[in-house]
Amino acid sequence: MTDDDLAAPTTDDPLTVFKEAFRRHAAGVAVVTARDAEGTPVGFTATSLASLAAVPPLATFNMARTASSWPAVAETDEVIVHLLGLRNRDLARRMAGPAALRFAGDHWTDGPNGVPLLDGVTAWMTGTIVERVPVHGSAVVVVRIGTGGVGEDDDALLYHDRHYLRPVHLDD
Known part of the structure; x- marks a missing residue:
């Protein structure tokens, strides 16, 4: 492949x-969502959620260890x-905004085990954290x-190029 074959300019x-x-x-x-050591509700918007295994049912998400919710996730075993x-x-935007406003309202x-349960979502799952793997920060x-x-x-609500979008069904 030559540089002429690439669809866009490259950078090093x-x-x-x-x-x-x-x-x-x-x-x-x-x-x-989770609760911190003092019982305060915390939460954050994530686009890194992925299924890991069906048996046992495992999922993963990634987060910066500098994030405002990290201390709670580092200490608790229970999340939703x-x-x-x-x-x-609007809920996605709220939960990505200032931490002090995420649970105002x-x-x-x-929810189960006292973990904050958000209203009106498409689906929700309780989870027990089984591993935290540090990778750089x-x-x-x-x-x-x-x-x-x-x-x-x-x-589904999608996030793409710093915008929220709706999917387009191509099979219809």
Whole structure:
């Protein structure tokens, strides 16, 4: 392959390559909630949620160890993973915004084990953290899925190039 075969100009800067490539990679949107050591609710919007195994049911998410929610995730064993649909776009923005405002309001209740459960999500799953793998300044968190529930069906909420989007069904 020659440089003429490439669809776009190249760069030798790994950070630029990384950012530009992942801006073009759409991802589903989830929110992970927990409680910190004082019992304060914490949570964050995640686009790194992935299934790891069906038996036993394991999922992973990644987060920076400098994130405001990291101390809670580092200390607790219990989380709730919320899958967001199109109708949850404002919730995704709220949970990605200032930490002090994430739980202001009546959009959540105490869920199983007292972990914050967000209202109106497409699906939710309790999880027990079974491993935290530090990788540079981040961590891969492995969660064993427990109980959960599904909400009203909705199109997936996608995040792509710093915007929330809806999927387009191509099979119809």
